[in-house]
Amino acid sequence: MKVNLILIGNSKGVRLPSAIIKECGFGEELDLSVVNGRVVLAPLEHGRAGWDEAFRSMAKAGDDAPLLPDSMAHDWDGEEWTW
Known part of the structure; x- marks a missing residue:
């Protein structure tokens, strides 16, 4: 199908017929x-x-068993940070 470019502001575009839009599931x-x-x-x-x-x-x-443990706790989780 031949179509023409149309001016849209500083750009150009193409009009798509509704039948094509429906057929393509756009x-x-x-x-x-x-x-x-x-x-x-x-x-x-x-x-x-x-x-x-x-x-x-x-x-x-x-096949839906968790891949990671319930807890990913580390030793430093229970310690206060020193700044």
Whole structure:
């Protein structure tokens, strides 16, 4: 599809048809990158997306034991600091 650059203040932009926005699953924010000289737009992925399901799956499989001890206390925790 051929599109024209439009002037937006001191920048330029591209209008995306709503059908393309829906098909790509775009929200209000996008991830924009340049790959091999091409502009790539992708839905913004949230860093913790899917964690809830992964935790439930781990618990169901019995793979949810803590990796760290309940307490990480050290000797110096009970001592007063000298300045």
